Amino acid sequence: MDSEADDDIPELISAEPDEQSSSDKNPIAKRVPLTIICGFLGAGKSTLLRRILTERHGYRIAVIMNEFGDTADIEAKSITVDGESTTLELANGCLCCSIKDSGAAAIESLMRKQGAFDHILLEATGLADPGPIAGMFWHNEEYIDARSIGSENGIVLDGVVCVVDAVFGLKQMEEDHADKEEGPGESLRQIAGSDVIILNKVDLVQSSILSATELAIKHVNPVAPVYRTVRAELNLGHILGIQAYSIGQRHLSALKDQHELQHDHDHDHDHNHDHEQGNNLSSSVVPHYVTRGISSLQVSLPPLSATQFAAFDAWIRTILWENRLLDSVDCLASTPDSQSKKSPLQGNINVLRCKGLLILTSGEQHVLQGVRNMYEIIPVDESMKSEFPHAGKVVLIGKGLGEDVRHSLLSAVG
Ligand SMILES: Nc1nc2c(ncn2[C@@H]2O[C@H](COP(=O)(O)OP(=O)(O)OP(=O)(O)O)[C@@H](O)[C@H]2O)c(=O)[nH]1
Numbered sequence: 001m002d003s004e005a006d007d008d009i010p011e012l013i014s015a016e017p018d019e020q021s022s023s024d025k026n027p028i029a030k031r032v033p034l035t036i037i038c039g040f041l042g043a044g045k046s047t048l049l050r051r052i053l054t055e056r057h058g059y060r061i062a063v064i065m066n067e068f069g070d071t072a073d074i075e076a077k078s079i080t081v082d083g084e085s086t087t088l089e090l091a092n093g094c095l096c097c098s099i100k101d102s103g104a105a106a107i108e109s110l111m112r113k114q115g116a117f118d119h120i121l122l123e124a125t126g127l128a129d130p131g132p133i134a135g136m137f138w139h140n141e142e143y144i145d146a147r148s149i150g151s152e153n154g155i156v157l158d159g160v161v162c163v164v165d166a167v168f169g170l171k172q173m174e175e176d177h178a179d180k181e182e183g184p185g186e187s188l189r190q191i192a193g194s195d196v197i198i199l200n201k202v203d204l205v206q207s208s209i210l211s212a213t214e215l216a217i218k219h220v221n222p223v224a225p226v227y228r229t230v231r232a233e234l235n236l237g238h239i240l241g242i243q244a245y246s247i248g249q250r251h252l253s254a255l256k257d258q259h260e261l262q263h264d265h266d267h268d269h270d271h272n273h274d275h276e277q278g279n280n281l282s283s284s285v286v287p288h289y290v291t292r293g294i295s296s297l298q299v300s301l302p303p304l305s306a307t308q309f310a311a312f313d314a315w316i317r318t319i320l321w322e323n324r325l326l327d328s329v330d331c332l333a334s335t336p337d338s339q340s341k342k343s344p345l346q347g348n349i350n351v352l353r354c355k356g357l358l359i360l361t362s363g364e365q366h367v368l369q370g371v372r373n374m375y376e377i378i379p380v381d382e383s384m385k386s387e388f389p390h391a392g393k394v395v396l397i398g399k400g401l402g403e404d405v406r407h408s409l410l411s412a413v414g
Contacts, residue, residue, distance in 0.1 A: 031156040034120040034137055035240060038130040038190045039163030040172055044200035045123055048163055048232035057236060059118035119240055129186060130160045131193040131352055135371050138245055159244035162194035166201045170213045188294040191217055192352045192397045195244035197226045222296050223355055223395050245369060297401040299409050301392035303361045308413040312358060315412040320373045323349045325408040349400040356394035368394060
C-alpha cells in the first residue's frame, strides 16, 4: 500500500500523547481496539508488524511483543510486569513496545504511561493458543472500564489474526493432528481461534500447495477470510478495525451467502479466496488428518419461535459449558437451573469458537458470539438488519463436531 515508506528515514517525534491522533479522531472508539496476532513459528508475524509500523496510516498504534506463550492459566491479575520495557516511537506515530513476560499488566502499564492509542497490537508467541488470550480481553470489565487501567480509554477486543506459513502450514497442521493425548496442536488451535487468516510466503510455493493449504484452513475455520500475501503485504483494513466481536457490518460476512461473498472482494492481490475454493468442503477432499483434529460445523436454522429460541440457548449453553449435547430430557426442562437433570458427557466435544445469526419468527434477529465457554446472544439493531443474511445459521469450530451435533441442534429447536 505504501511501499515507499520503507525507504524513509524515521523522524524522531515527541512521545507525548498527541491529542489529535487519539480517540478524538474516532469518536466511536472511546475504547481502544486490541488485535491479537498469532501464527506459526517463523510464519511472518514480525514481518507483518514491521509492515504496520512502517506504513503511513496516521494512527498511534502500540505494538506489544511479549511472551504470552503459556496461556493455559492466564489470569489478568496473576501476571506481573518485570519492569523491563523499551518503547520506540516511529515517524508514523506507531509505538513499538517490547515488554516481556508481562501480558495484560504490560498493556495497563503502557496505557498509563503513554495515554490513549488508536490501536493496540499484541503479538503472541508462535506456540500460543489465542483462545484464552482473546477470552481475557473479551467482555472483561477490567479492560472495558477505562478507570481500572488508569487511562481515559478502556480496551475492546477487535479481532484475532493468524499468520500461516504457506511453505510449512500443511505439514504443521499434519503434525498437530489430534492423535495426541493432549488434543489438537497449536497450529490448529490458532487457525480455529482466529477471525482473519493471512496465508503468507505465497511466493515460495506452487499454487497447488496453496490451494491444499487453504482448503485445510477452511475446513478448520470456514468463518475467517483467508488472504494470500507476500511479506504480509495486505490492506490493513482487512485486519484492523474489523470489530469481530461486536455487531458490526463486517463480523458476520462469512455467514453471508456465497453469492454475496463473490462480490465482496476488491481485486487486490490480497483478496480473499473464498470464491475460488467455492466453500466446497466435503470431507472427501479434505485431508483426513485435519478431520481428526479441529473441524467446523455449519448448521442452517429456520426462523425460530420464542420457545425454539429458548431451546437454542439451552442447547448452546450445554455444549459450551458441559461439552455435551443437550438431550431430550434437557429439552423438556430447558431452564438455566436444570443442571441436576443433565446426563453424563456424550463424547468429547470442545467448541473453541462459535458465531451465528438467529432469525426469529417475530422478525427479530440475534447474533451469537462465542469464545471457548463464553458466549453472548445479542439482538441486532433495527437499523442494521439489512446488512445481515436473511437465513439463520450457526457455525461451530472445535473438536468432536460430527453430524450428531447437527442433528442434536436441529432436534432441540425442532
Ligand atoms: N520469501 C518470503 N520470505 C518471507 C515472507 N514473509 C516473511 N519472510 C521471511 O521469513 C522469515 C521469518 O519471518 P518472521 O516475520 O520473522 O516470522 P515470525 O512469525 O515473526 O517468526 P517467530 O517470531 O520466530 O515465530 C524471515 O526471514 C522473513 O524475512 C514472504 O512472504 N516470502
